[in-house]
Amino acid sequence: MNEENLKFVIVGHIDHGKSTLIGRLLYDTGSLPEGKIEEIKEICESLGKDIEFGYVMDHLEEERDQGITIDTAQIFFSTKKRRYVIIDAPGHVEFLRNMITGASQAEAAVLIVDADEGVKEQTKRHAYILGMLGLNQVIVVVNKMDLVNYDKQRFDAVKEELLRFLSEIRITPSYIIPISAKEGDFVARKTSSMDWYDGPTVLEALDTFETRKSARDEPLRFVVQDVYNFDKRIVAGRVESGVIREGEKIRILPSGEETRVKTVEEYLKDVHEAEAGKSTGITTEDKLFIDRGDVIVHSDAGDKPVVTDRIRANLFWMDRTPFKKGEGIRFRCATQEVACEIERINTVINSSTLELIGEDTGEIRNREVADVTIRTDAPVVVENFNKIQELGRFVLGRGDTCAGGIITELEGEK
Amino acid sequence: MIVVLAIDALEYDLVEAFGCDNLKQKFYGKTDISEFSEPRTMVLWNSFMTGENREKEVLALGDKEMWNIKLDIKDTFFARFENPKILDLPGFNYDKEQHELERGMLKEFFTAVGDEEKAEIRKKYNSHAFEHHRRIKKEFADALSGDYDFVLGYFSAADVIGHLNFGNRALMKMIYRDMDEIAAGIDDTLIVLSDHGMERIGMFGDHSDHGFWSTGFKDLGNPRITDFAGIIMEISEVE
Numbered sequence: 001m002n003e004e005n006l007k008f009v010i011v012g013h014i015d016h017g018k019s020t021l022i023g024r025l026l027y028d029t030g031s032l033p034e035g036k037i038e039e040i041k042e043i044c045e046s047l048g049k050d051i052e053f054g055y056v057m058d059h060l061e062e063e064r065d066q067g068i069t070i071d072t073a074q075i076f077f078s079t080k081k082r083r084y085v086i087i088d089a090p091g092h093v094e095f096l097r098n099m100i101t102g103a104s105q106a107e108a109a110v111l112i113v114d115a116d117e118g119v120k121e122q123t124k125r126h127a128y129i130l131g132m133l134g135l136n137q138v139i140v141v142v143n144k145m146d147l148v149n150y151d152k153q154r155f156d157a158v159k160e161e162l163l164r165f166l167s168e169i170r171i172t173p174s175y176i177i178p179i180s181a182k183e184g185d186f187v188a189r190k191t192s193s194m195d196w197y198d199g200p201t202v203l204e205a206l207d208t209f210e211t212r213k214s215a216r217d218e219p220l221r222f223v224v225q226d227v228y229n230f231d232k233r234i235v236a237g238r239v240e241s242g243v244i245r246e247g248e249k250i251r252i253l254p255s256g257e258e259t260r261v262k263t264v265e266e267y268l269k270d271v272h273e274a275e276a277g278k279s280t281g282i283t284t285e286d287k288l289f290i291d292r293g294d295v296i297v298h299s300d301a302g303d304k305p306v307v308t309d310r311i312r313a314n315l316f317w318m319d320r321t322p323f324k325k326g327e328g329i330r331f332r333c334a335t336q337e338v339a340c341e342i343e344r345i346n347t348v349i350n351s352s353t354l355e356l357i358g359e360d361t362g363e364i365r366n367r368e369v370a371d372v373t374i375r376t377d378a379p380v381v382v383e384n385f386n387k388i389q390e391l392g393r394f395v396l397g398r399g400d401t402c403a404g405g406i407i408t409e410l411e412g413e414k
Numbered sequence: 415m416i417v418v419l420a421i422d423a424l425e426y427d428l429v430e431a432f433g434c435d436n437l438k439q440k441f442y443g444k445t446d447i448s449e450f451s452e453p454r455t456m457v458l459w460n461s462f463m464t465g466e467n468r469e470k471e472v473l474a475l476g477d478k479e480m481w482n483i484k485l486d487i488k489d490t491f492f493a494r495f496e497n498p499k500i501l502d503l504p505g506f507n508y509d510k511e512q513h514e515l516e517r518g519m520l521k522e523f524f525t526a527v528g529d530e531e532k533a534e535i536r537k538k539y540n541s542h543a544f545e546h547h548r549r550i551k552k553e554f555a556d557a558l559s560g561d562y563d564f565v566l567g568y569f570s571a572a573d574v575i576g577h578l579n580f581g582n583r584a585l586m587k588m589i590y591r592d593m594d595e596i597a598a599g600i601d602d603t604l605i606v607l608s609d610h611g612m613e614r615i616g617m618f619g620d621h622s623d624h625g626f627w628s629t630g631f632k633d634l635g636n637p638r639i640t641d642f643a644g645i646i647m648e649i650s651e652v653e
Contacts, residue, residue: 046544046548047592049592055588062582
């Protein structure tokens with residue numbers, strides 16, 4: 001089996017069967033703790049009904065709450081090809097927040113739609129977020145086919161409606177699969193229930209996806225989290241991309257000052273470099289002013305982030321209190337946090353109907369998507385989302401996070 | 415037809431947490447049972463049926479004897495319907511043997527010493543409660559298709575199972591979702607009502623100091639359980 005994990009998220013309307021699909025995937029791949037499914041089956045039978053896989057997650061959470069086993073924020077299962085991690089996102093707010101803050105980076109997505117109910121607003125909203133985040137490995141599953149008697153015409157109708165919407169937001173799903181998570185049709189196994197469908201099962205489709213390329217080969221971006229003064233001065237941070245090595249000439253942004261890496265520090269280990277994904281510490285040859293939020297890059301690299309106070313971005317507003325132009329708000333990107341204002345709300349659109357709500361407007365409401373121009377109170381180190389995602393995504397917050405966004409264009413380079 | 419889904423110990427907070435939209439209907443809230451010294455099942459359902467606070471009379475019978483109360487229909491608001499059907503309501507026509515057996519097993523559980531013995535009793539207790547639940551579900555479904563002008567189904571699983579298992583949220587969720595499905599299947603004027611709720615004490619559950627109500631037609635605010643006799647009769651006159 002390939003050692004690489006593929007992380008994916010299941011999104012869609014709350015009642016369209018996400019929990020049931022997760023339960024079914026875990027059951028069909030033999031990933032449940034021993035006796036768990038029997039326990040659920042027994043209670044379902046006690047209540048006079050068939051087993052409901054949607055309760056699997058509840059029972060796993062119950063064990064977690066009792067400190068027994070499982071981390072349900074990330075759920076694991078394996079196929080013959082590789083290991084999978086399902087990132088659990090109860091709703092679009094959590095999903096977007098996790099993706100934007102980098103807490104959990106999905107490499108693929110399963111968009112679930114109820115065959116009976118069809119495409120709902122929430123389906124479109126979640127699809128929009130997938131598009132905004134540039135997720136291009138997407139499987140659409142049309143679930144609950146058992147409720148529509150495995151009817152091909154119904155499947156085709158849902159498929160057509162969804163494809164129309166997805167094409168407007170430039171998502172081309174890799175697969176569209178009719179399934180019944182409840183009955184287990186075309187999740188892990190092909191059944192005779194839909195002989196008109198000759199495509200892959202959900203697991204077969206997932207197995208064709210590629211894991212994200214390691215960010216090791218990309219330009220160095222070392223994001224400073226803190227500076228500690230012990231017997232030596234350690235700059236602690238996370239290597240978001242590239243590799244940082246002893247002796248290398250580095251530049252600190254936004255100040256632009258340069259020095260060399262003296263040592264790479266890891267507790268009780270003798271190391272000389274740290275690569276993408278690693279949280280580590282470094283010491284420098286010169287004692288420069290370095291602070292949380294700074295970004296360290298290689299001095300001689302041609303491809304550097306932009307230091308600017310003006311950013312053009314797409315953002316998804318996810319707070320009940322609307323944003324009103326003129327309101328001060330906090331901009332957070334990697335470990336940087338500064339006050340900012342939205343200088344211009346260029347356009348606002350409805351994330352489920354894609355209807356244009358306004359141009360050069362004064363307000364962004366809950367679940368609306370806006371193309372905005374942001375001016376930060378101090379220069380920030382950022383990049384276009386298409387180039388280096390870690391410095392191309394940000395959140396806006398009052399106390400809590402109110403919006404997540406991606407940088408689409410950088411103006412006024414300093 | 416007016417239908418009352420009378421659910422013992424249905425807890426407001428769990429109805430919210432488990433997203434039981436059918437139990438919530440359009441208007442829902444907590445009932446005020448602060449006039450009672452303790453949230454006792456028999457006292458509360460007696461007060462519901464009669465529209466009067468019956469705490470004094472019920473408690474006067476003592477802890478054991480109160481469970482033998484069987485009110486005459488003439489003493490309840492049910493008598494004002496032409497053809498009512500009441501299923502298993504404590505203090506009216508509940509299956510005393512069933513409830514005595516459950517209470518007996520509960521006592522047995524708390525006096526048992528070993529974990530294995532406790533687990534065995536818990537299993538037997540739950541199984542017994544579920545079996546009763548299935549029976550009431552069936553009788554309730556039959557009643558809904560019958561020629562009645564008033565149907566009240568009393569469901570005790572949330573209370574009975576809850577006493578020993580309230581700390582097991584997954585199990586409680588399955589019971590609440592089942593009750594929610596029952597509510598979803600009712601097309602007539604529906605009132606959902608509990609005597610009291612339940613609060614967690616470790617793995618167990620004890621009665622909480624408020625009940626739950628919901629309707630699809632009127633916001634009742636913070637009603638007392640004794641208000642429902644009048645509310646139901648008012649609807650029946652309109653209907």
